[in-house]
Ligand SMILES: O=C1NC(=O)[C@@H](c2ccccc2)S1
């Protein structure tokens with residue numbers, strides 16, 4: 001049967017290896033982005049986004065998060081440049097968070113974690129024909145990670161956080177059009193990149209990670225809207241305590257920085 005993984009003690013990240021042995025692989029994510037493990041790479045190109053406002057649907061998907069799905073058949077949001085070969089189409093974006101504003105991100109920077117982390121998931125449309133085909137390939141995915149901290153309200157993310165109270169139940173969904181993913185990126189182009197994996201089961205080692213250095217700010221009310229999503233997954237009605245995987249071993253991988 002489909003193993004019901006989650007983030008509780010009984011089915012959380014430390015138990016995933018029983019159904020998904022790759023959890024102990026050598027290319028797992030997230031990782032702690034330690035300055036001692038990163039190297040400036042002058043050959044890294046700038047990231048190139050061909051993003052425009054697009055229609056999408058917000059879904060309270062696996063009961064642990066919400067995701068904004070994009071219709072990647074019509075005029076897609078495409079990412080290229082940076083460490084990438086070819087172009088990658090955005091398939092969905094989602095977040096990971098915790099129950100307090102100092103923990104919730106998946107990646108960390110010299111051990112420091114943020115309130116949440118936004119993931120923009122893209123698949124390699126130069127080589128594969130859809131997300132399902134690409135998701136298990138070593139060069140199949142590119143995920144942009146953006147750290148989120150509490151501060152000023154974020155206008156574009158407000159289009160999402162304002163709708164979350166309407167999809168607190170699992171599998172509920174709502175249309176959202178006109179979101180501009182470009183506005184979900186920080187001003188600074190600085191990023192780290194390394195080869196890693198999905199951070200949820202099936203944990204495929206198929207992701208070229210691009211983690212932006214500069215965090216976004218959202219208001220405490222916006223963070224509360226995110227933390228108010230319920231999960232029915234565990235049968236009972238409980239608040240999502242957290243949905244972030246702890247850092248994994250770098251196992252000799254190098255992390256390249258686009259900045260000095
Ligand atoms: O960065 C990641 N975050 C997640 O929830 C993982 C995932 C798993 C399946 C599809 C898309 C993303 S990979």
Ligand SMILES: [Zn+2]
Pocket residue numbers: 094095096119199
């Ligand atoms: Zn994610």
